[in-house]
Amino acid sequence: MxxxxxxxxxxxxxxxxxxxxxxxxAPITVEVTRIVEVAGEAPTPVPPPVAGGERLQTxxxxxxxxxxxxxxxxxxxxxxxxxxxxxxxxxxxxxWAAALFNDAEAVEFRGLSAQARxxxxxxxxxxxxxxxxxxxxxxxxxxxLTFGPVTFYDGQAIMVKKEIVSDPTAGLDxxxxxNVCVQSGTTTELNLADQFRAANVGxxxxxxxxxxxxxxxxxxxxxxxxxxxxxxxxxQGQAVLANFADHVILDLVMSKEPLAPAVAQGDDKxxxxxxxxxxxxxxxxxxxxxxxxxxxxxSSQDPVVRRLLGxxxxxxxxxxxxxxxxxxxxxxxxxxxxxxxxxxxxxNLARGQNALWTDGGLMYxxxxx
Amino acid sequence: xIYKAFWRDIRFLQMLAQGIFVILLALAAGYxxxxxxxxxxxxxxxxxxxxxxxxxxxxxxxxxxPYQASDPYQRALIVGVVNTLVVSLVGILLTTIVGVLVxxxxxxxxxxxxxxAAAYVGVLRNTPLIIQxxxxxxxxxxxxxxxxQAIELPGPAFLTNRGIYLPWTxxxxxxxxxxxxxxxxxISVFVIWFVLQIARSRASxxxxxxxxxxxxxxPVLILWLGAEIQPAPPITPYLPELAGLNFxxxxxxxxxxxxxxxxxxxxxxxxxxxxVRAGILAVSRGQVEAARSLGLTNGQTLRLIVFPxxxxxxxxxxxxxxxxxxxxxxxxxAIGYPDLFSIAGTVFNQTGAAIEIIVVxxxxxxSLSLFTSxxxxxxNSRTRLVER
Numbered sequence: 001m002x003x004x005x006x007x008x009x010x011x012x013x014x015x016x017x018x019x020x021x022x023x024x025x026a027p028i029t030v031e032v033t034r035i036v037e038v039a040g041e042a043p044t045p046v047p048p049p050v051a052g053g054e055r056l057q058t059x060x061x062x063x064x065x066x067x068x069x070x071x072x073x074x075x076x077x078x079x080x081x082x083x084x085x086x087x088x089x090x091x092x093x094x095x096w097a098a099a100l101f102n103d104a105e106a107v108e109f110r111g112l113s114a115q116a117r118x119x120x121x122x123x124x125x126x127x128x129x130x131x132x133x134x135x136x137x138x139x140x141x142x143x144x145l146t147f148g149p150v151t152f153y154d155g156q157a158i159m160v161k162k163e164i165v166s167d168p169t170a171g172l173d174x175x176x177x178x179n180v181c182v183q184s185g186t187t188t189e190l191n192l193a194d195q196f197r198a199a200n201v202g203x204x205x206x207x208x209x210x211x212x213x214x215x216x217x218x219x220x221x222x223x224x225x226x227x228x229x230x231x232x233x234x235x236q237g238q239a240v241l242a243n244f245a246d247h248v249i250l251d252l253v254m255s256k257e258p259l260a261p262a263v264a265q266g267d268d269k270x271x272x273x274x275x276x277x278x279x280x281x282x283x284x285x286x287x288x289x290x291x292x293x294x295x296x297x298x299s300s301q302d303p304v305v306r307r308l309l310g311x312x313x314x315x316x317x318x319x320x321x322x323x324x325x326x327x328x329x330x331x332x333x334x335x336x337x338x339x340x341x342x343x344x345x346x347x348n349l350a351r352g353q354n355a356l357w358t359d360g361g362l363m364y365x366x367x368x369x
Numbered sequence: 370x371i372y373k374a375f376w377r378d379i380r381f382l383q384m385l386a387q388g389i390f391v392i393l394l395a396l397a398a399g400y401x402x403x404x405x406x407x408x409x410x411x412x413x414x415x416x417x418x419x420x421x422x423x424x425x426x427x428x429x430x431x432x433x434x435p436y437q438a439s440d441p442y443q444r445a446l447i448v449g450v451v452n453t454l455v456v457s458l459v460g461i462l463l464t465t466i467v468g469v470l471v472x473x474x475x476x477x478x479x480x481x482x483x484x485x486a487a488a489y490v491g492v493l494r495n496t497p498l499i500i501q502x503x504x505x506x507x508x509x510x511x512x513x514x515x516x517x518q519a520i521e522l523p524g525p526a527f528l529t530n531r532g533i534y535l536p537w538t539x540x541x542x543x544x545x546x547x548x549x550x551x552x553x554x555x556i557s558v559f560v561i562w563f564v565l566q567i568a569r570s571r572a573s574x575x576x577x578x579x580x581x582x583x584x585x586x587x588p589v590l591i592l593w594l595g596a597e598i599q600p601a602p603p604i605t606p607y608l609p610e611l612a613g614l615n616f617x618x619x620x621x622x623x624x625x626x627x628x629x630x631x632x633x634x635x636x637x638x639x640x641x642x643x644x645v646r647a648g649i650l651a652v653s654r655g656q657v658e659a660a661r662s663l664g665l666t667n668g669q670t671l672r673l674i675v676f677p678x679x680x681x682x683x684x685x686x687x688x689x690x691x692x693x694x695x696x697x698x699x700x701x702x703a704i705g706y707p708d709l710f711s712i713a714g715t716v717f718n719q720t721g722a723a724i725e726i727i728v729v730x731x732x733x734x735x736s737l738s739l740f741t742s743x744x745x746x747x748x749n750s751r752t753r754l755v756e757r
Contacts, residue, residue, distance in 0.1 A: 115714055119723055123408070143721040144414050177615070179531070184702070184711065185718035193428045193438040205428045206625065207711065209702045217705065220511035221530050222624060266411070 055263070055270035056320050059127050064106040067093035068126035071111025072212055075235035075347050076132050085109050088343040089130040091333055092151060092261060092278065096128065098332040099277045099325040114185035115209065118143050121264050128263050128274055132229065134187045135260045148261040148275045149282075151336075153353040153362050156191050156254035157230040159237060159247050164224050168251050172199040179204045181214045181223035191255040192227050215240040229257050235347045273319050279365040280326035283308055284335035286356055286365065291334040294327060308368045315368060326368075336363060405724065420720045421446075427715055429707045431623055442716050449712030450733055456629055456708065457695040457737070464634045464694060465687075468641025475646045486642065493639040499700050501636055506628035506704040516615055527609055527616055533627050534609035537620035547603035550595030554588035561587060625706035629698065637694045644686045648679035680752045688745035692738045699734075709733055 059065055069090050070077030077087040094104040110126050117133060120126045122144055132154075133139070135147040158172075158180070165174045172195060182189050184207045196203050206223055208214040211232070218226040219241050226233070230249065238244050261278070263271050284290075287305055289297050297305050307313045310324035317323055333339065340354065355361025375381045409416060425445040428438050432448045433455055474486035493501065513530045514520060520528040527534040561583050569576055609619030622630070652675050660670040699710035709730060717726040 115718055118718075118721065122414075138719070138721070142414075181705075184715050189427050189715065190719065193426055196428075197438055203428075205430050206705050207430060207707060207715070208705045209711070209714070213703065213705070216507060217511060220507065221515055222511055 055127060055267045056273055059270075060100060063101065064108050065093060065097045065100065066108045066110060066125070066127045067096070068110050068112045068117055068120050068129040068131055069093060070131045072210075073132065073232065073236065074239040075344055075349075076231070077111070077130075079109070079111060086343070088152065088339060089132055089261075091339045091343060092130045093128070095277050095281060095329045095333045095339075096274060098328045099273070099280075099321055102322075102328050102332070104332040113209070114183060114211075118145060118262075121145055121262055124264065127270070128261055130261045132232070132259045133262055134229075134257045135262075136187060139262070144265045145262045146265045146267075146271045148263070148271065149278045149365075150258040150260045150362075151278060152231065152259040154229040154231050154257035154259050156188050156227060156257055157233055157249050158225050158227045158252060158254065159218075159233045159249045160225045162246050162248050165250070166248060168248050170250055171252060172196060172201050175203060175225055176201050177203065178224040179206055179222065181206050181208065181218040181226040183207070183211045183214050183228065184209050186228075187255065187257065188228055195254045211236065212240065227254070229259075231344070231349060234349055235344070238347055269320060273321055276319055277325065277329055278336075280308065280329055280368070281333075281336040281339065282356070282363050283365040283368055284326060284330050285337040285363075286358060289330055289335060290338055291330055291332070294330045298327070304368070409724075414721075416722075416724055418725055420722055420725075423720075425716070425719075427719065429712065430705070431626065431707060442720065445712055445716060446709070446729060446733075449707060449709035452707055452712075453695070453698055453701075453709040453733075454737070456626065456633070456698050456701070456706070460630055460633045460637070460694050460698070461691050463630070464637040464641060464690075467634055467638030468690075469645050471638060471642035472645025472649070475642060476649060490639045490642050493636055494643070498632060498636050498697055499703055502628060502632040502700055502704050505631045506624065509631075510624045510628050516611070519611075519616070525608060526619075529616070530624065531615065532624055533622040534616045534618075535620040535622070536609065537607045537618075538604040539607035540604055541601060543599045543601045544603040546599045547595065550592055550599075554591045557587050557591055558584060623706075625701070625704055628704050629701050629706045629708075633694050633697060636697070637690050640690050640693075641687060644683055644690065645679070648681075648683035649675060651682045652678045677752070681754055684745065684749040684752060688742060688749070691741050691745065695737055695741060696734060 067090075069085070069087070071079050073087065075087055077085070077089045079085050090109065093107045093109065097106040098104045100106070110120065112120050112126070112129070112131060117129055117131050118139065121129045129145075130151075132152070133147075134154075135150065139145050140147055158175070160175070160178075164178070167174075180192060180203050182192055182205055189205070189207065192205060206214075206217065208217065211228070214226060214228075215236055217223060228236070230253075233249050237247060237249070241247060261274060263274055284294075287297075287302075287308065289305070289309075294309070297309060298311060300306060300311075303312070305311075307315055309327040309330075310316050310322070314323055316325045319325075322328070334342070337356075340351065351359075351361060353362045355363065357364040421443040422441050424439050425442045426438050427445070429436055429445065429448050431452065433451050434448060436444060436448045471486045471489060474482045475490065477483045477486070510533075511530050513528050516529045516531055519534075522528065524536045526536060565576070565580060565583075568580075607618055607620075609616045609621070611617075656674050656678065657670055660674040665673065698708055701708040702711040702714060705711075713726050713730045717723055720726075
């Protein structure tokens with residue numbers, strides 16, 4: 001019975017193999033993220049995903065925060081030719097590093113494209129995303145993200161060449177038949193369609209994967225207008241366009257764009273740590289604590305200040321952080337206003353809605369008690 | 370009969386090797402599946418194609434089928450598939466022409482033609498396609514003058530940084546009637562062929578070759594009768610002209626389409642040129658000499674002797690280049706052409722359905738490639754050397 005003996009032999013080998021390949025340990029994430037730009041040093045291996053509540057410990061054990069940012073957006077997230085990162089969003093990454101490790105440089109930045117950013121958070125590739133991302137219903141629910149406090153209240157705007165529309169108070173109907181450059185993978189792309197549809201104005205979108213390419217094509221005359229968040233139009237416009245004075249940003253507000261950091265859903269402890277660092281920076285500005293004068297506040301008798309800076313009480317340790325985490329953040333990075341002024345001041349971007357609530361803005365931290 | 374121990378039997382060992390391979394493959398697939406489902410569950414995400422019916426709410430710059438923002442996601446994806454198909458088909462057509470011409474030029478004894486062709490192949494084959502696309506888009510097409518200062522070429526055709534406008538034709542009211550006459554004329558050719566076949570098989574003496582004239586006379590007669598019934602021409606010229614801020618009429622190639630098409634055609638053409646050259650050189654010298662000694666002219670030698678034999682060498686690698694062109698069209702996103710990859714990227718980003726969209730994309734490109742392969746394989750089996 002030679003045939004039977006083959007089959008029997010095969011069965012024996014198969015069962016041995018199957019036994020050897022029994023289900024292994026923790027699953028490793030499939031890496032579907034595309035990293036667009038990476039800083040000088042080699043990236044660390046992908047961290048294994050963690051079940052709810054373990055991310056904070058993972059980060060502390062690793063000794064640095066992996067932060068998803070924009071790589072080519074001056075003022076918000078930008079890596080220069082020397083590999084140094086700068087920007088408003090980037091400084092929040094530094095703040096988290098300062099709070100966790102008392103070292104503002106204990107961050108590994110990952111430059112992410114608009115397309116890849118949310119997958120990077122979902123898959124655990126980055127601990128936190130600080131990349132001018134709009135907090136929307138879909139992203140909060142279907143994409144499985146938890147957004148933090150809004151760090152920048154933005155709105156979609158449209159920039160036009162002055163030779164086409166010179167009056168900043170013009171409406172969308174002045175753009176009938178226009179070609180509009182826009183970046184793909186953004187809320188902007190959808191708002192653009194909604195707004196023009198609502199206004200019943202015909203237009204042609206020209207969609208680019210990369211914001212810089214969109215600005216370049218607009219500058220070369222491919223489009224009559226370009227749309228993006230107002231902050232992007234102002235900063236990128238000054239940084240990229242040949243002559244910013246030839247363009248006008250219309251007053252029209254096309255959408256609400258609350259930009260906020262995001263972490264993966266289902267890890268409240270890590271989300272709390274991320275959120276309260278941002279609130280600490282806002283609260284510090286409200287109390288007038290800056291990186292320059294924070295040491296003098298340590299001897300303050302004001303209980304609010306003492307609790308915030310960790311001189312008394314144990315607010316930090318309840319978050320799993322050190323009690324003086326706000327002190328570290330303010331000392332090493334600065335308060336909200338300082339970060340804003342340092343990164344966005346050069347672009348003459350007025351505080352507007354991003355002023356403190358005491359100044360008529362929307363920046364408001366819950367009480368530290 | 371002596372039985373060998375099964376572990377020494379070569380047939381068993383071969384089966385074992387194949388069995389192990391299949392098991393490893395299944396384990397790898399199973400691992401990936403478990404990993405994905407576990408991760409999705411951890412994130413509380415679900416997989417399904419329910420979202421495809423939801424309105425897309427984004428606009429697409431150019432589409433060959435009617436589309437608006439209120440159409441569902443699946444419609445948007447079809448627009449992407451059609452856009453990819455259009456650029457691939459036009460690209461394959463043009464790149465074949467470019468490749469064959471340059472391939473022959475590479476073999477020319479004219480020094481200048483030969484060296485120019487060699488330089489073209491050298492430069493285009495050895496730089497990345499994405500850089501060439503960027504060059505064509507940002508470096509050439511967007512540098513063209515604005516609509517007001519458009520470059521006018523005879524035709525008239527206009528080159529602007531908003532697109533390239535070419536003369537085109539427009540169908541008139543008599544087009545359906547004319548289409549019918551044309552179909553009738555084509556059918557008549559087949560009918561004549563059929564009738565002549567039967568007549569030849571029944572005739573006792575060979576039919577006069579002058580009967581072949583009927584292939585020409587009868588279709589022309591049908592078309593002439595058609596012209597008597599419908600004297601108005603079926604198509605009229607449709608020329609681009611400046612109307613307000615933009616050109617109206619004619620065939621408009623958007624800057625994105627034009628840049629993508631130029632880039633793909635010239636890049637793939639360089640590879641095809643080398644394939645064509647290799648194919649021609651593969652035909653033995655003796656064949657050309659034999660053709661000459663039979664008194665065939667240069668053109669006849671190339672057309673009747675060299676090319677049919679070269680085709681056997683050319684077709685298989687040519688198929689790969691066609692597939693490459695179609696797949697490379699996914700680089701369109703860098704220069705803003707809304708191909709399948711670009712639109713699928715947008716849909717993925719708006720819905721978060723990464724896995725579903727990637728599956729749709731892979732299946733679309735796979736079917737496109739397999740279909741191209743199928744056509745080319747049929748053609749290949751027709752040109753293949755029939756061995757007895």
